[in-house]
Amino acid sequence: WAYDSGGIIEEGAVILGGVDQDFGFGLRQQYFHKVVILVLEHEETKFTKGIILNRPTDIVFDDGNEWRVWFGGDVQGLDSLAPDIVCLHSLNDESAREVSTTVMKDIQSCSFVTAQELVKKGVAKSSDFWVFCGYAGWGPGQLASELERKSWYMLATDSQTLLKELARQGLTVDPRDAGLDTWEKLMCMVGKSDRVAETKNNFDDLMLKEWARQLCTQYCDFEGRKKVPGLGGNIGAYFVAKSVMPLEDVVGVPVRDVEPGTLLRASPAIRSPFLLSKQELHKSLVLVLSDDDSLTVGVILNQPAAKGLDLEIVDKITRKRSVKTIPLRYGGEYAIKGLSPLLWLHCSDILKKAKIGSPINEKFSESNGPWKCTSDEATTAIGQGLASYHDFMVISGVSAWVKSENQSLGLKEDIRKGHFQFVDAKKSNQIWKILQKQELLSDSNLMDNLKTGYDAWLASSADDAFMDNDDTVDESQIMDGIGEGYDEENEALVFGSDVEVAKLSDNALRSWVATFLLGSPGLY
Numbered sequence: 001w002a003y004d005s006g007g008i009i010e011e012g013a014v015i016l017g018g019v020d021q022d023f024g025f026g027l028r029q030q031y032f033h034k035v036v037i038l039v040l041e042h043e044e045t046k047f048t049k050g051i052i053l054n055r056p057t058d059i060v061f062d063d064g065n066e067w068r069v070w071f072g073g074d075v076q077g078l079d080s081l082a083p084d085i086v087c088l089h090s091l092n093d094e095s096a097r098e099v100s101t102t103v104m105k106d107i108q109s110c111s112f113v114t115a116q117e118l119v120k121k122g123v124a125k126s127s128d129f130w131v132f133c134g135y136a137g138w139g140p141g142q143l144a145s146e147l148e149r150k151s152w153y154m155l156a157t158d159s160q161t162l163l164k165e166l167a168r169q170g171l172t173v174d175p176r177d178a179g180l181d182t183w184e185k186l187m188c189m190v191g192k193s194d195r196v197a198e199t200k201n202n203f204d205d206l207m208l209k210e211w212a213r214q215l216c217t218q219y220c221d222f223e224g225r226k227k228v229p230g231l232g233g234n235i236g237a238y239f240v241a242k243s244v245m246p247l248e249d250v251v252g253v254p255v256r257d258v259e260p261g262t263l264l265r266a267s268p269a270i271r272s273p274f275l276l277s278k279q280e281l282h283k284s285l286v287l288v289l290s291d292d293d294s295l296t297v298g299v300i301l302n303q304p305a306a307k308g309l310d311l312e313i314v315d316k317i318t319r320k321r322s323v324k325t326i327p328l329r330y331g332g333e334y335a336i337k338g339l340s341p342l343l344w345l346h347c348s349d350i351l352k353k354a355k356i357g358s359p360i361n362e363k364f365s366e367s368n369g370p371w372k373c374t375s376d377e378a379t380t381a382i383g384q385g386l387a388s389y390h391d392f393m394v395i396s397g398v399s400a401w402v403k404s405e406n407q408s409l410g411l412k413e414d415i416r417k418g419h420f421q422f423v424d425a426k427k428s429n430q431i432w433k434i435l436q437k438q439e440l441l442s443d444s445n446l447m448d449n450l451k452t453g454y455d456a457w458l459a460s461s462a463d464d465a466f467m468d469n470d471d472t473v474d475e476s477q478i479m480d481g482i483g484e485g486y487d488e489e490n491e492a493l494v495f496g497s498d499v500e501v502a503k504l505s506d507n508a509l510r511s512w513v514a515t516f517l518l519g520s521p522g523l524y
Contacts, residue, residue, distance in 0.1 A: 002157035002189040007147050012104030013039045014157055015050060015143075016186055019199045020150040023521045026204035027279060027512055030211035031055060031071065033204045034183040037136055038162070040086065040103060048138040051086055053162065054179025056169045057216040065119055065126035067112075068170055069133055071216055077134025078215070085112035087129040090163055095123055106159035130166050155190050176495040178212035180205065203511065206494045206504050211276055213495060256422070258296055258412050261361030261369050262288040263423040263431075265460040270492055272505035273419040279512040280330065282505055283457045285431065286399065286420065287345075287370060288411070289360065296401040296411040299331030299343060301393065301431075302453035305517050306441040309342070309394050311375075314383045324382075324389040327440040330517055332399030343395040344378050345370040347432040348387055356381045368425035370432070390436050423460045431456050441517055450510060 005013060015037040017025070025033040037050040055071035059078075071077065076084035089096070090106050096118055100108035110118075112131065118124045138146075146152055165182045173179060184196045199205070264286045267273055274282040285301040308325040315322070328342075335341055346357065347370045357373025370393075381387045401410035414420055423431075434456040438449050492500055515521040 002155050002161060002186055004190045005154045005156045007144065008154060008156075009039065009042055009044070009048065009143055009147075011039055011042055012107075012156075013042075014155050014162070014186070015039065016153040016155060016183060018150050018152050019195055019204075023515065024204045026207045027508065027515065028277070029074065030204070030208045030276060031074065031215075032136075033208045034178075034180055034199075036165075036179070036182050036186060037073075038088075038103065038107075040101075040109060040135075044144075045140050047140070048143050050136045051088075051132040051134075052136060053132075053166065054169065054182040055212065055216060056173055056175050056179060058175050059216075061131065063116065065116075067115075067126050067129065067131045069131050070169075071134060072132030073134040073136035075135050075137050080134070083133050084135055086110075086132045086135065087112055087115040088132070088166070089115070089124070089129050090159070091118075091124055091128060093123050095121070104159050107162065130170070153187075153190070153192070155186065157186065157189070161186075161189075174495070175216040176209060176213050178208045178216075180208070201497060203504075203507060206497060206499055207276070207508065209495050209497075210501065210504065214276065258288055258291050258415070259361055259363070260288055260290050261359065261363075261425075263369065263425065263428065263460070264288065264298070264411075264415070264420040265423050265457055267419050267421065268461070269418065271501050272508075273414075273417070275501070275505045275508055279505075279508045280332075280516075281399075282509040283454055285423070285435075285453075285457060285460060287360070289343075289398065291411075294403055296403070297334075297336065297398050298401075298411070299329075299395045299398050301329065301331075301395070302435055302438070302456050303330040303513065303517065304328070304438045304441045304449055305330045305396065306519070307396075308440045311379060311382070311389055313379065313389070316384050325440065326389055326392060326394050327438065329393055329395045331395040331397040334398050334400045336398060341396060342375070343398075344373045344375055345393045345395065346373060346378070346387070346391050347371070347428055348391045349429075351381055351387055351391065354381070354386055356386065369428050393435070421462070424462065427460055431459050434459055441513070443518065443520065446510070446514060446518065450506075450513065 002014075015035070017033055017035040019034070025031075031052065035052055036054040038053055039048065039050045041047065041049040051072040052070070057069050057071055057078075059069040061067040061069055072084075072086060076082060087110050088103070089100070089108055089110070091097070091100075091108070096110075097108065099114050099118070100110040103109050115124070115126075115129045115131075119126055143152070147154065165185070169179060169182065173181070184200075187193065187196045266281055266284045266286075272282045274280075280300060280303060284303070286298045287301055288296065288298045290297045304327040307328045309328055311324045311326055313322050313324055314320070331343065344357075348356075351357065351373075352371060356377050357371040359371055360369065373392075378387075378392050382389055401414065402408075403410040409416075411420070415422070434452060438452045439445055441449055492502070494501055494504055511521075
């Protein structure tokens with residue numbers, strides 16, 4: 001049995017991921033989409049702790065016994081050196097009950113160390129436990145506030161319903177399916193089957209499946225479960241060690257120095273490295289502005305924003321004043337302290353000969369690559385008839401890649417991994433002409449702007465064959481869900497669907513632009 005418990009939060013209650021909020025989890029924290037969370041601790045004025053029940057992984061912790069691992073949450077999870085590991089069980093033995101905490105009738109929790117000790121004593125088998133690495137946490141009043149925003153549904157259910165679902169997940173569920181059917185079952189039990197049908201196989205579902213593919217199966221092949229060595233019981237050390245590869249072991253293109261003035265294009269890989277986070281970098285063009293021992297700074301060139309800059313122009317002959325609006329472009333989420341928030345660029349040979357501005361890097365040829373200038377220089381050049389306002393780009397914000405002491409080389413490391421490619425500076429003028437066609441972003445021209453930005457990205461390829469690629473962004477890329485005859489092992493498709501991962505990446509970019517640049521998440 002199960003029923004909607006309204007806003008009642010208590011130990012043993014179940015939290016279901018909501019689907020009625022304005023902004024879901026498709027672009028960020030995908031693991032919270034259609035989630036099933038069991039509340040373990042709740043003090044209204046202090047803290048609420050829960051573990052995710054429907055994110056099984058293919059990871060088996062092997063310390064002489066085999067322990068199947070679930071992703072329990074993003075706090076002290078699989079990527080932590082000090083993971084928080086909670087075990088659930090339904091043991092009736094008195095010695096097990098004495099070292100465990102009752103969560104609800106017939107379900108108890110204990111630490112992983114306690115579970116290991118019970119197995120050593122012969123009180124239980126490792127298969128009697130469900131192991132959850134990580135947890136979800138909320139501060140005082142936070143969960144109640146999110147309930148009011150319809151981010152979650154609260155329900156009460158019996159232990160047998162949850163135990164049967166956990167047992168089924170452990171035996172038959174493919175982790176790449178992300179436990180969606182558990183959420184669907186509980187939603188139907190509380191009378192929300194209409195929302196299940198309306199949201200099945202939507203954008204957020206597909207993004208969740210891609211997250212599950214990346215995190216819940218990243219250490220194994222799909223033929224069998226991955227056994228993790230004991231490592232003295234520190235399961236987190238293994239995963240961190242596996243995720244931090246020496247740079248020389250990363251397969252990718254040879255990397256030269258990333259100098260100011262370098263133009264980069266995002267990876268053309270079928271599975272975009274920017275699918276699950278930083279979607280704004282998908283099929284982006286990035287101009288490097290500076291590089292030092294601690295940081296590389298650049299700007300995205302092909303993302304016009306919904307805000308413009310009004311420029312007052314004085315005609316040099318008639319002396320008449322007019323106002324022109326230049327689209328502001330989104331360069332990144334950061335600002336550099338002490339510098340102007342707006343960067344002015346041009347790529348005009350006429351302006352370069354007139355010494356309007358200066359090269360971003362003096363080492364580069366004056367005929368290649370954008371130049372930077374001031375707003376005064378730009379308005380003067382326009383007023384003198386040397387240029388049109390279309391010849392300039394105005395960029396707000398920068399992107400940053402941090403270099404760290406643990407051998408991370410920031411942007412250079414991303415290039416080696418294949419996340420970015422170098423662009424021939426000779427292509428700058430061609431790229432610039434295409435980008436000049438982009439307009440101030442609006443609901444009506446979103447697709448056109450994306451298409452133009454995509455064309456500029458294609459033009460930046462070292463392989464001119466890319467220019468014949470018909471993989472354009474258009475309305476037909478909106479997903480219709482699962483079709484017939486899909487191939488579950490086709491790596492070009494999202495698991496259990498007929499949706500191409502490449503199309504999903506394009507749609508993720510579109511959703512990001514609609515949400516963060518237009519402020520219209522419902523548009524997508």
